[in-house]
Each structure stands twice: as C-alpha cells, then as structure tokens.
Amino acid sequence: MTVTASVPRTPRAATLRKQEAILAEAERQFARFGFEGVSLDSIAAALELSRQNLLYHWPSKEELYRAVLDSVMDEWLANMNAITQAGEPRAAIQAYVADKLRFSRERPSGNAVFTREMMAGAPRYADVLKAQVMPLLHADVARFERWADEGRIRRLDFMHLMFLIWSSTQAYADLGAQFSLYMGKPALDDADFERARGLIVNLIWRSLAV
Amino acid sequence: MTVTASVPRTPRAATLRKQEAILAEAERQFARFGFEGVSLDSIAAALELSRQNLLYHWPSKEELYRAVLDSVMDEWLANMNAITQAGEPRAAIQAYVADKLRFSRERPSGNAVFTREMMAGAPRYADVLKAQVMPLLHADVARFERWADEGRIRRLDFMHLMFLIWSSTQAYADLGAQFSLYMGKPALDDADFERARGLIVNLIWRSLAV
DNA sequence: GTCTATACCTGGATAGAC
DNA sequence: GTCTATCCAGGTATAGAC
Secondary structure: OOOHHHOOOOOHHHHHHHHHHHHHHHHHHHHHHHHHHHOOOHHHHOOOOOOOHHHHHHHHHHHHHHHHHHHHHHHHHHHHOHHHHHHOHHHHHHHHHHHHHHHHHOOHHHHHHHHHHOOOOOOOHHHHHHHHHHHHHHHHHHHHHHHHHHHOOOOOHHHHHHHHHHHHHHHHHHHHHHHHHHHHOOOOOOHHHHHHHHHHHHHHHHHOOO | OOOOOHHOOOOOHHHHHHHHHHHHHHHHHHHHHHHHHHHHHHHHHHOOOOHHHHHOOOHHHHHHHHHHHHHHHHHHHHHHHHHHHOOOOOHHHHHHHHHHHHHHOOHHHHHHHHHHHHHOOOOOOOOHHHHHHHHHHHHHHHHHHHHOOOOOOOOOOHHHHHHHHHHHHHHHHHOHHHHHOOOOOOOOHHHHHHHHHHHHHHHHHHHHHO
C-alpha cells in the first residue's frame, strides 16, 4: 500500500484559483482584441498553460467568453443601483457617476469587453443585455422623470442624459490607455479619475439644478 | 484586325469605383468585428467578388485596413477644425459638437473602426494618432485655456472636457445600435441626434458660461 | 484583371495515454 | 488533471493560366 492515495493531489482550491486566473486573463485579452482577436493559445500561453488544459476547464471558447461577461455583469448589477436607491437627485447623480467611474478604474477590462460586445451588436450576449440592462435603464429614466414632475430637477432628455453618463464614464475604461498617452503619462492615476468625476458631476448638476 | 483593341476594356473609373466599394464594405465589417474578426472572404463575398480579386487591389489585409483608417482620418481632419477656427467660445462648442455628431451619424462605421483600434492600444495606427490627433487635442485645450484667461468662459478641466465631448458624441456612432434597441426603435433618427446635440451643448455651455 | 489551384499556417476541438 | 497526437475548418497569400 502507498501513502499517496490518502493525500488529495489536486485540492479544489487550487483548481478554483486556476479557473479564476484563466477568467482574468481571458477578460484582459478579450477587452483588447475582441472575441475573434483572441486565441485560446494566447490566453493559455500568458498563464503558462497549454491550450488543451484550458479546454479542460471550459468546454469551448464561447463558453469561456460568456463566463467572462457573466462575471462582469454580476459585479455591474451589484454596483449600479445608485439612482433607483437614492432618495435625492443630487446624491443619486454623485453616487452613480462615482460608482461608474470606480468600476471603470477597478475593472477596465471587464468594461471594455462589454463595449466591444455591444459595438458588434451583442451577437453573443443580446439576451442578457435586453433582460437585465434595459429594465435598469428605463427605471433610472423613470426615476428622473418623477423627480422632474415633483419639481426637484429641471426636465432634460433623461434617456440621452443616461447615454452621456454611460459613455463619458465608460470611456475611462475603454480608452484609458489613449487618454493617458495624450496626456503624456504612463497611466491614468487617482487624480485623473477624481478630475473626471468632478467635471462630469458638475456639468450634469448645473443643468439639473432648479 | 478587331475593333476591340481600340476600346478600353477596363476604364480607370470602374476600377476606382470598385476600390471604393471595397473600402466601404471593409469599413463596415471592420467596424463591427475588428481586424481579426473579419476575413477577406467575407468582404469579397458581400461584393460578389473573389478573395483573390480583392487581393489584386490591395497587397494585404493589413494594407486594406490602414487604407480604411486613412480614409476616415482624412475626413475627420477636414471636419474637426471647429474649435481652433472659431473666434467665439459658444459658437466653437456648438459647431464642434454638431460636427462631431454629424460625423457619427454620417459615417458610424468609420468612427467605430477608430474606437476599436484605440481600444486595442492602436497597434496598427499609433503613429498617425500621435502625430495627427494629439496636436489637435492640445490645440483645442490651449484655445479653451486662453478663453478662460480672458475671462470669456469659466475655467474647467478642459482636457477632461474634451474627453467628455469626444466620448459622448462618439457613442452615437459606436453604440447607436444599442441605443436604438434600448429605445425600442429600429434605428436612431434625425430627432435623436438633434436631442443629443441639444443636451450635450446645453450641458457644456451651462458650465462654461460666466 | 480575374480565375483556379495550391501552399502554408493558425486555431478550435477531440481522443486517448498517463 | 495534464500531456501528446491528431483532425479539420477557415484564413492569408502566392503562382500561374486565361
């Protein structure tokens, strides 16, 4: 009899850690090059794995891609309740913009994967976007409308306002590399995000305030 | 002797028209699926050409891709002088936002190809972006600074203001399909662009006006 | 200028040994 | 759970006939 049998060779924790590493690397690469621009080989190579090993953990490239999107969506949904939860318009704007920018700062790749998917017409994720994002958007717009009805904010085109908030904050994830290049620095820092936050919030609030 | 020899079989005009058709189709496909997501076959098929014929007109896929970017850049540079040319801040903002949105409306694919390239870190076009776009951006910021010095506008962070103008207008090209889907219509129409223009201009001017 | 044929490679995915 | 071997589709690009 050997002692090896009693020792668990591949603890579940290690496997989970590896799968998370794969997800993270996949997210990074999909963000830059899109679904078709990434090969399983390039993901595996970055982690010093073989492509075959990677396919052991996910049945296909597409499943891996959807797993990345699911993971981002989970975090996004957990963070993006700012407007509908807030009881007060100004606080809602401040919280929403700050949350969105923080998400852009902390998970730029995850954000960019989404943008790419949407630019392509969401061929692999339209169902989730329509089921999850669209209702949130309409709820936010409705909340603004109610505040306008109550005379607490001026009435703007709130749908397009949401598009502006969304695109101007998202850009700090998708185009952060370009922005920093144009400003002559290696990467965006906390101060840049703080300046962006201040500018966006002030711009919006100056137009909303009665 | 035959008469055919005296008749030019392939007039230059037809060739040019074909090359323009190729460029246009390539732009449309690169916009949606990115450089790697597009095959020469799919471009050729859409034009009812063979891939080989396509490669007769351009030496390689990469050359075709750069030709698309060059073509977009030419038009962009011709349109984007609004701020530096205007003598008056409010007119400058109005013209700039209107021009940028019009460009998003008239050439959404061209705009999207650029966004994709920048998201990837401009692996195939960084030289041109640095040489052409960056000086324009800094000139625009400098113009705002001068107007602020003269007390004609309030001082904001003009670099980030440019980022906001850029991203919020660009979104109507890159994400137009998503926006229209969220609004429950088949495509964005003139009224949508007009609403976007009004919102963005008003938002900015309310913060700039002294 | 356009076509057929072909070279050559990359990439996703499966089978099976260990 | 990881590796080697292999299959096969699709892709870029070139050669050469017409």
